[in-house]
Amino acid sequence: MWRRLLTRRLLLGVLTLWLVSVVVFAATQALPGDAAVAILGKDATPDSVAALTRQLRLDEPVLAQYWHWLSGVVTGDFGISAATQESVWSLLSERVANSAFLVALAAAIAIPLSLALGVLMAIRRDRPSDHVLSTGTLVLAALPEFVIGIGLVLLFATSVFHVLPAVSLLAPGQHAWQHLDVVVLPAATLVLAVTPYISRIMRGSMVEVLQSDYVTMARLKGLPERAVIWRHAVPNALVPAIQVIALQLGWMAGGIVVVEFVFSYPGIGASLVNAVANRDLPVVQALTLLIAGVYVLVNLLADVATILVTPRLRTAGR
């Protein structure tokens, strides 16, 4: 049973990913209008338009263009940047690493932190510490990420304390993990942006579990409260949190766009903003596909994890 569920979910993931590639391609290259003129501007010479048309294969039928693009993507060839004439992959590989590091660091801090906060709020339900944390997370959840980021810049870099760099500048060839001071504020912004959502879901789920019969049972048979909470309540409360963690990780893949722009962090988010401003379509295609791909993958993993930790689904059919 769960094997069939898993297979079905995997196939659905692959299908979604393929449809995402169709949407990306359709939005960028197959729209009515001349993409070459759009990229070069109305003042472009006919020669340069013709050259770019050939480079982007715009003179071929749409399906042939799509097939060429997709087969390139599958083999890791994302084409040539229209702005710099470099291969898209060599342009982006270092930045992908920097962004992956930023997101991984933020996730590694945010997930345990927000789960712990959720458990804490649920245990202290309706007491002052719960009220303070609940209100705090409600306010924080509302704030757009650039408001949080600029707030941190004002607080820690420019206006109040002067302890951290306001912009995350790196010399070419250097990686973010070699200069941790430039990662602190962008990572903190992402942590503050996702923590409220995960901790609020964890609180709600934990409150529900703590009222359940099996928790009462565990208490009645005389288990110490620590064991009741960590052995019996938390593992069950985690199930709904897994889905929200996945949603937030997927959100982070898009959230880095604005956060990296705020800090001029050398990652794919800042690259995407530049590529959009320059209408560098091959780079835009590669990055939107990558970001959406991360989202699909993370949700797939969350569903697999949910199937594996839900006894009802795992053991059905045995």
Next chain:
Amino acid sequence: MSATTAPAVEQLTAPPALRQRQWLATLLAAWRLTRTRIGIGIVLAIVGIALLGPVFAPHSPTAFVGPPNSTAVPGLPFGTDALGRDVLSRFLYGGRSVLALSVLATVLGVGLGVAIGLTAAYRRGRVDELLMRTSDVFMAFPQIVFGLLLVSVLGPKLWLLVLAVAVTHAPRVARVMRGAALEVVERDYVKAAEAVGEKGSRIVLGELLPNVTGPLLVEIGLRLTFSIGLIAALSFLGFGLQPPTADWGLMINENRLSITVQPWAVVLPVLAIGALTVGTNLITDGIARATARIDRGSEA
């Protein structure tokens, strides 16, 4: 009220207690919560600044009134921006665009999402499957990324911002509304309406919609909060309103490099956007709590 004059058939098809202005009861229950009142206070203050600000602005938002990035110009409490224009005047003029665009995007996005979600819940089967799988594909794009994808081809246009935000709201709203309506579809009064021979569109609008107003109000609040953030973020990235327009998002973009010497030109719009989203979120949370209470009360 219409309920007293409604024909007998109408009364048969719907339980009066559920049909009568449930949304009004929800809003009234929300109004009794302190957080809702604080939220409304904040939102009214910011909307007031945005709408009435231009009346009180001492200068034109595009006039050059002093040296750039100065905080020491007499008569200008917040100094001048990166081009030497009055920060206060630009702030007072800059709120209307954010408000108008995000309200428009919310209305469009929630409207589209409700239509998709309720249709999927009512029709079930293949229509449901098709609508929801399509939604999944669009939900794979983080909202800001989908906006950038459209802007990269068509250029920064205002209708495109509204469309991008609305289109990315729709599948997310649809998912919630479908979930809420699935349970309503099974109720007897929907079956009764079908038996009487009402059209599908009338059942969706007349029977389903009035009974999912709780989640709908929450979605409106939530999507408005996100719309404000998204529209402001796209302007902040430089893909929204174009210079020399006064706009809060654009103000942050134009002055962020001189934040060390002239923080006000960034602080004022950031504070206003932050306060506005906190206000709308407090109201949304109040509505969500009121909805949960009403649901619990009706089940008891």
